[in-house]
Amino acid sequence: MARCSATQLGVLVLVLSTSYAVASLTVDMQLEQLRNNYVKLEQVLATKDSRLEFLEQKVQQHGNLEAQITQLVNEVNQMKTQVRRTAELELKVQRQEYLINAVHGESRSHNNVSLRQGTTQMPKSCADLKNNGHTSNGMFLIMGVKMVETVFCDFSKPTSDQNFQKWIGFADVKSSPVYFHAQRIGNYGAANTGIPFNQLRLNVGGALNPVTGVFLAPKAGRYFFAYSGLSWDSNAKVQLQMKSATVGWFKIGEAHCTPFNTFALQSILDLKQGDEIRIIHIHGVIHDRDGNNFSNFVGLLLEEDIFGC
Numbered sequence: 001m002a003r004c005s006a007t008q009l010g011v012l013v014l015v016l017s018t019s020y021a022v023a024s025l026t027v028d029m030q031l032e033q034l035r036n037n038y039v040k041l042e043q044v045l046a047t048k049d050s051r052l053e054f055l056e057q058k059v060q061q062h063g064n065l066e067a068q069i070t071q072l073v074n075e076v077n078q079m080k081t082q083v084r085r086t087a088e089l090e091l092k093v094q095r096q097e098y099l100i101n102a103v104h105g106e107s108r109s110h111n112n113v114s115l116r117q118g119t120t121q122m123p124k125s126c127a128d129l130k131n132n133g134h135t136s137n138g139m140f141l142i143m144g145v146k147m148v149e150t151v152f153c154d155f156s157k158p159t160s161d162q163n164f165q166k167w168i169g170f171a172d173v174k175s176s177p178v179y180f181h182a183q184r185i186g187n188y189g190a191a192n193t194g195i196p197f198n199q200l201r202l203n204v205g206g207a208l209n210p211v212t213g214v215f216l217a218p219k220a221g222r223y224f225f226a227y228s229g230l231s232w233d234s235n236a237k238v239q240l241q242m243k244s245a246t247v248g249w250f251k252i253g254e255a256h257c258t259p260f261n262t263f264a265l266q267s268i269l270d271l272k273q274g275d276e277i278r279i280i281h282i283h284g285v286i287h288d289r290d291g292n293n294f295s296n297f298v299g300l301l302l303e304e305d306i307f308g309c
């Protein structure tokens, strides 16, 4: 380099200063560019800011919506409860109306003979009940062959469905009660005669004649009878006898015993209206002398043939 000429040096200076000018120009431009960039950045940020604000609003609105939805759900639930209550009340009112109508109809039909003797048939099935206008499912009484029966009717099913009518059982309906409990005061020794019962504890329905000791079946059905007594100082023999419209007195059961012993008879009988029952003394003496109530004759109607007899 020591051998460089002045010209060479001048050229070098020129080159250097030119480079400096170029360099300083570039810095200015870069500054300008930076400023521009900064402005742009500010604009972008401002846009972002407003976008953010918008989003914040959205989020807030969303929160409000959530609260509104919760409130609506609550209101719907309340309405559902009210609707259910209204339906329940309607059902109650319907039931009461039905009962009132039934009671009115009942009292009318009781008071008005022409209504009782109308063409209305007793229902024999759920299908009959449906024809008569029943629509509410439930347990109903229907007319069986001989007795009143209970069935469950599901009117929501077609008549042909096997679950349309479900048989529950016989309804223990008696047109009126029949039962008695009879005892004796005093010894009884008349051979081959029906035993009279001169001390009645109960004679509901009045079917036992205490003077003759004969029970007259007031209606057809199954009856239970039992008799027990004590013999006096000899062997004794008694019988439970029955008499029907076509057959005279015949033996159902017989009991014997040695002196001062117990004899007993029991039976369950299918009787027609008008059939008769008695305890007959065959021989010996029946002991009721000291008021100890040794003789006990009881009877009761177990089930009555309400229809078909």
Ligand SMILES: *[C@@H]1O[C@H](CO)[C@@H](O)[C@H](O)[C@H]1NC(C)=O
Pocket: 112, 113, 114, 115
């Ligand atoms: C009984 O019912 C018949 C038939 O519905 C009716 O014509 C009659 O007026 C009623 N009688 C009474 C006393 O209600």
Ligand SMILES: *[C@@H]1O[C@H](CO)[C@@H](O)[C@H](O)[C@H]1NC(C)=O
Pocket: 199, 291, 292, 293
């Ligand atoms: C037998 O029955 C009658 C009538 O109920 C009663 O007065 C009497 O005291 C009874 N006899 C005994 C020993 O309990």
